[in-house]
Amino acid sequence: MPRSATAARPRLLGAVTAVAALLLGGCAGGPLPATEDKGPADSGSLTWWGWTPDEAPAEAYIKAFHKAYPRIKVTYKKLTIDGYNAALRPALASSVGPDVYAVAPGSGNGPVKQYSVFGVDLAPAVRKELGPGWRSKLASIGVGSLTADGKLAALSAGATYAGSLWIDKDLFDRYGLKAPADYAEWKHVCAVFAAHHVGCFVQGAAQTAFNEDTIQAIADNVRPGVWEKAMAGRVPWTDPTIVKALGLWQRLFKDGIMQSGALGTMQYPDANNAFMSGKYAMVMMGTWYMQYATRAGSTAAISGAGVAHPKPFTQVPIPFPDMAGTGHVGALFGDADFGLAVNRRSKHIAAATTFATWLGTSAAGQQTVADVLNDVPALKAATPDWNAVKLTSPDVQRPALQKLLKDVGRSTEPRFATVSADMLTAIGEASTTVASGTSPAKAAATLQEAAEKDAAARRTH
Amino acid sequence: MTSTMFKARGPRTAHRVVAGGAGVRRRGVLPSGVPWIMPAFVLVVGLIYYAVVETGYLSTLDWDGTYPYPTHVGLSNYRAILHDPIFWKAIWHTAVFFVVTFVAQTFLGFLFASLLHSRIRLARLYKVLVFTPVVLAPATMAPVFRQMFAADGQVNWLLHHIGLGFAAQPWLAQSSTALPVIMFITVWQFTGITFVLYYAAIGQIDPQTLEAARIDGASNVRTLVSIVWPGVRGTTVALAMLGVIGALKTFDVPYLVTVGGPNYSTEFLGTYIYRISLPQAHVGYGAALSVLLLVLALLAALVIAGRARRERGDRRV
Numbered sequence: 171m172p173r174s175a176t177a178a179r180p181r182l183l184g185a186v187t188a189v190a191a192l193l194l195g196g197c198a199g200g201p202l203p204a205t206e207d208k209g210p211a212d213s214g215s216l217t218w219w220g221w222t223p224d225e226a227p228a229e230a231y232i233k234a235f236h237k238a239y240p241r242i243k244v245t246y247k248k249l250t251i252d253g254y255n256a257a258l259r260p261a262l263a264s265s266v267g268p269d270v271y272a273v274a275p276g277s278g279n280g281p282v283k284q285y286s287v288f289g290v291d292l293a294p295a296v297r298k299e300l301g302p303g304w305r306s307k308l309a310s311i312g313v314g315s316l317t318a319d320g321k322l323a324a325l326s327a328g329a330t331y332a333g334s335l336w337i338d339k340d341l342f343d344r345y346g347l348k349a350p351a352d353y354a355e356w357k358h359v360c361a362v363f364a365a366h367h368v369g370c371f372v373q374g375a376a377q378t379a380f381n382e383d384t385i386q387a388i389a390d391n392v393r394p395g396v397w398e399k400a401m402a403g404r405v406p407w408t409d410p411t412i413v414k415a416l417g418l419w420q421r422l423f424k425d426g427i428m429q430s431g432a433l434g435t436m437q438y439p440d441a442n443n444a445f446m447s448g449k450y451a452m453v454m455m456g457t458w459y460m461q462y463a464t465r466a467g468s469t470a471a472i473s474g475a476g477v478a479h480p481k482p483f484t485q486v487p488i489p490f491p492d493m494a495g496t497g498h499v500g501a502l503f504g505d506a507d508f509g510l511a512v513n514r515r516s517k518h519i520a521a522a523t524t525f526a527t528w529l530g531t532s533a534a535g536q537q538t539v540a541d542v543l544n545d546v547p548a549l550k551a552a553t554p555d556w557n558a559v560k561l562t563s564p565d566v567q568r569p570a571l572q573k574l575l576k577d578v579g580r581s582t583e584p585r586f587a588t589v590s591a592d593m594l595t596a597i598g599e600a601s602t603t604v605a606s607g608t609s610p611a612k613a614a615a616t617l618q619e620a621a622e623k624d625a626a627a628r629r630t631h
Numbered sequence: 632m633t634s635t636m637f638k639a640r641g642p643r644t645a646h647r648v649v650a651g652g653a654g655v656r657r658r659g660v661l662p663s664g665v666p667w668i669m670p671a672f673v674l675v676v677g678l679i680y681y682a683v684v685e686t687g688y689l690s691t692l693d694w695d696g697t698y699p700y701p702t703h704v705g706l707s708n709y710r711a712i713l714h715d716p717i718f719w720k721a722i723w724h725t726a727v728f729f730v731v732t733f734v735a736q737t738f739l740g741f742l743f744a745s746l747l748h749s750r751i752r753l754a755r756l757y758k759v760l761v762f763t764p765v766v767l768a769p770a771t772m773a774p775v776f777r778q779m780f781a782a783d784g785q786v787n788w789l790l791h792h793i794g795l796g797f798a799a800q801p802w803l804a805q806s807s808t809a810l811p812v813i814m815f816i817t818v819w820q821f822t823g824i825t826f827v828l829y830y831a832a833i834g835q836i837d838p839q840t841l842e843a844a845r846i847d848g849a850s851n852v853r854t855l856v857s858i859v860w861p862g863v864r865g866t867t868v869a870l871a872m873l874g875v876i877g878a879l880k881t882f883d884v885p886y887l888v889t890v891g892g893p894n895y896s897t898e899f900l901g902t903y904i905y906r907i908s909l910p911q912a913h914v915g916y917g918a919a920l921s922v923l924l925l926v927l928a929l930l931a932a933l934v935i936a937g938r939a940r941r942e943r944g945d946r947r948v
Contacts, residue, residue, distance in 0.1 A: 255909045431782025433893040434803030591911045602893050
């Protein structure tokens with residue numbers, strides 16, 4: 171007997187409902203699993219996601235790790251700075267996300283406060299590695315800023331600090347110039363470079379997070395510590411120091427020190443490539459640029475900038491010039507660069523924990539970090555082995571790098587750790603509007619308004 | 632004939648046709664078609680409508696996208712949007728973007744299609760040249776345009792070398808020029824689509840009508856304005872609908888070339904939704920913006936379709 175259409179309807183409805191339920195159930199995902207060691211601790215295949223370090227340092231870390239743990243295979247995937255959060259969130263919400271992922275303090279990329287929910291508590295593993303006094307052996311900047319919801323959500327590989335400029339020493343030498351120490355010298359240097367059709371200073375002011383570095387450096391030059399207090403809400407953003415710093419930032423544009431078209435330029439890749447390809451003699455970058463002082467790092471970066479036959483040049487850090495004429499120069503501010511978190515959904519939690527603790531706490535792992543020069547090591551005992559580091563021009567670079575590392579040891583000022591994403595956006599907006607001609611006082615008032623709104627939102631939560 | 636057609640579908644259907652007449656025939660067709668539409672039906676209901684409903688729910692939350700206990704805030708995200716100057720900027724940019732790109736693409740697409748329907752040498756090459764930008768991924772082209780329109784880029788180099796150095800400027804770094812550059816890139820990229828659709832539509836115009844116009848002594852311009860242009864009105868309406876929806880959804884070119892800046896001068900709803908939802912982690916607010924985008928797209932499509940229907944009605948009268 172043939173089935174009737176009416177008889178088919180309930181079955182059809184049931185099938186549709188079942189398929190839809192399956193689909194919706196799959197989309198909704200399940201509760202996060204309890205964290206427990208899964209798999210062996212000394213073997214497995216891991217994926218590691220991050221926006222930093224570059225492939226070359228990551229390969230160096232993995233290569234050194236394989237010497238210690240040959241049965242754990244680590245595959246690194248470097249995502250873009252701007253695309254990291256977009257890729258990470260759905261990956262972690264699924265069951266096929268990375269085993270190890272990078273997070274950062276405060277409002278940096280992969281903010282730890284937001285992504286700690288997906289990670290395991292790494293404190294027991296560190297305690298096992300370094301003993302009960304483990305906190306005293308690690309830089310506090312890494313432990314404190316990567317602790318969230320009462321757990322050590324990630325292990326810092328090292329820290330980075332901003333506030334410095336980097337110069338192409340070879341270009342300076344070619345035109346008989348010395349690194350500018352104050353604003354007048356900076357203008358003179360730029361005039362000479364312009365006369366020789368060489369770009370002077372480059373910054374990607376369209377990627378606004380980096381503008382914060384420059385303005386914070388200027389503010390510390392005007393009066394040290396005020397910017398940090400403003401970020402912590404202890405000083406209003408309308409403080410004269412901030413207003414003056416914004417005014418000096420504006421002068422960089424008006425006086426032509428900032429390259430033409432800076433507001434349409436990204437720090438990565440535009441400004442970075444422009445400096446690496448020798449088009450500009452100075453760039454605003456921090457300690458993460460130390461890796462390019464090495465022959466290998468410099469060659470890779472120049473090649474990455476599109477230069478066909480890369481020739482390493484002498485890259486040297488210098489203190490931010492004394493724009494305000496106060497003599498307060500050389501301020502550095504930093505955070506843990508990236509921390510390695512272990513995904514609680516990973517099928518290889520034990521092996522992933524082995525990798526994270528090896529890189530973040532072991533003597534061998536941290537020595538590798540120190541020698542690669544991408545980060546200032548998290549383990550206090552680790553320092554670069556200068557005999558192992560192959561610099562482009564050791565006589566010039568080594569003293570400069572040693573001074574930089576000494577200076578960061580004195581730094582107590584955070585970079586992004588205490589600023590929310592909304593405030594960082596507001597600072598970015600203020601930086602571009604001031605550069606376009608808005609009065610510094612007006613921009614400062616806008617910042618204060620944003621800070622009050624941000625504080626109110628935090629109180630609500 | 633009808634009987635033969637349904638017999639081909641199998642004995643069960645044929646039986647109903649014979650037994651039940653026309654009404655039963657309609658009922659009989661439905662189940663036999665269901666297996667064919669099921670995959671698409673499940674896909675649409677399960678993914679698209681689920682996503683729409685889920686987005687509507689998310690728009691009532693204050694949520695960062697990961698925290699397990701989001702706060703329900705009712706309609707306050709929508710209220711906040713109404714007082715959000717960046718939202719209104721994005722709407723304004725969308726409107727300007729739609730008008731300029733639609734007019735430019737329509738003019739150029741219609742012009743190319745008309746010219747290439749005439750006897751012209753190397754017509755095939757021109758067709759390829761006009762259409763090629765359509766198949767280039769914006770992600771691939773964005774770095775090229777960033778370089779071209781940079782302060783030391785090729786556009787300014789060209790201006791200097793043809794004696795127009797006074798017009799050289801940092802195109803992407805100024806609020807006044809960044810949006811026009813984005814619109815220029817869009818016109819360059821998508822005129823090929825407009826051209827192809829007009830080319831096909833012009834091919835559907837009755838040749839006898841064109842011949843009659845020529846016999847009556849109509850010039851080329853008159854033929855274009857009075858015969859061809861009205862003849863492709865349906866295509867123009869469809870392009871307008873696609874254009875307004877495309878403008879509302881614009882994301883890739885402004886995000887990849889200017890990141891919505893400087894000073895939000897190239898911010899569109901798409902770029903704003905991305906920025907607010909991911910870097911700033913206000914997923915609820917971003918969802919509310921997405922819902923508004925959907926509503927605006929539907930309204931625009933309905934308005935354009937309704938207007939086109941009215942015009943068709945007027946013409947029949």
